[in-house]
Amino acid sequence: MEGERSNENLDWQDDPHIGLIPRSISQLFDTLKNQDKRFSISVSFLELYNEEAYDLLSPVADTTRLKIFDDAQRKGSVIVNGLQEIDVKSKDAIYEILRQGSLKRQTAATLINACSSRSHTIFSITIHIKETTPSGEELLKIGKLNLVDLAGSENIGRSGALDKRAREA
Template sequence: MKNGTTFISKSVNSSPNHYNSSTQENNSNFADNISFYTRSSETGSLERLDVDNNSQRIISSSSNGEDNIHVVVRVRPLNAREIKTKENGLIKFLGNGQIMFDVGIGKPRLFSYNAVFEPPATQEDILQFSGVKKLIEMAVEGFRCTIFCYGQTGSGKTHTLTGPPKLFSKKPAPYSEQHGLIFRAFLYLFQLLQEKSEVHFVLKASFLEIYNEKVIDLLNPGIRRKPLAVRWSKKCRGFFVENLFTVDCEELDDLIAVLEEGIRNRSMGRHNMNDYSSRSHTILTVYITSEQPTDDGVFISRSGKINFVDLAGSEMTKKTQSAGKTLQEANNINNSLMVLGYCISSLSEVKRKSNHAVVSCE
């Protein structure tokens, strides 16, 4: 298994206030009905014509595509209250993967990313133009790839990865334009496998959550939600979750069933900033093993995997007015996100200094 690429999708509020999920759903439903695209090579942007033939830019990207870690930002639409208070000037989209953030205090701050998705972008746009399809192709070829979705609570992380929470209230969930990145990635994965008819593939999947620093199996949680042990493997030189349930996935429906079951078992809560706040980090992993015959009669075996990580939202407890159990959850969430930040910074230092290892014992 070869080391692959990490994709970090960072969800951003177009205003620093709370998230209204119905606003994003309505916006995306409107946008998904429009299908005409034009590409501008000079600015690295992609545009769509709206119903009045006005051009809407949905994404701008930078030209640097060689990094092992790609950071892509999606900015959600304004909700009704933000529109009423005229908060649409806080973020300015400059093109070429750049945005400027100006809250009226101090100097405006400029940020650069591999790509920036603007509010008109749809769920399908994220799959097509974020680089995720490339990661799926790499996983099929035997690489280990990871997709993080990170951002403030209520910024739309879970919406981007899976879709609105109510989407999976029915079993099975009917197809919707609101389905997120994971569902669409599964469709693309099976499309790739069907195109490689000469290769024998075996797919397995697992789905876990990290809740209050404890690992819970979302496919086999049990009545008491007993946590699983995390152990070190000398053979694989890495950590693994002991007794984690894995599911054989022969058909597309098997993978979708894993997604739906895990979402229903996830720990959710509510506070002042979000009615459907994810109170845990989740990791859905698809393991891809393949055997391909050569002209000499030898079989080439490959093992790859792709992780879909939905991180719990970072939050300020003063704004959420968390207390008791919710406060404990928030403290654990913020602490784990801080450690993750250290790891990502260390990876950046490794690349800059040409070192070979990152160790984190926190």
């Protein structure tokens, strides 16, 4: 997501080295803006840390573990009970949500990286598009884009990871 940058400097708009998530957000909004269709977008931000799930967009600073279930009604889908989904209207709103969520992410210093991500994250963007067919029928199309950032895999000897950090690696 941020590459080698620390979580303290998340200015994606002017960064020529921005990652896949900010680029995807920009492309998505630019594409939707140029179409003559009504749409809405919502986002969620899930952290997986030491085999537990956490909501990076939760308005409270707690660390309540989320429960993940298979969706019995839709094969291959999962439900994350309690995960916040926030409606957004612009790229800037998503960038700010991404920035705030990234600041809550589990990070730690190692000998190799001053701000090493210790967790996996899934930033999900759900899009609802309303279209009207030539016959006047209204259609609702729903799509979901899951953007995954995997925690770094480190050489324990080179990174100096001990105890808790060694288990994370």
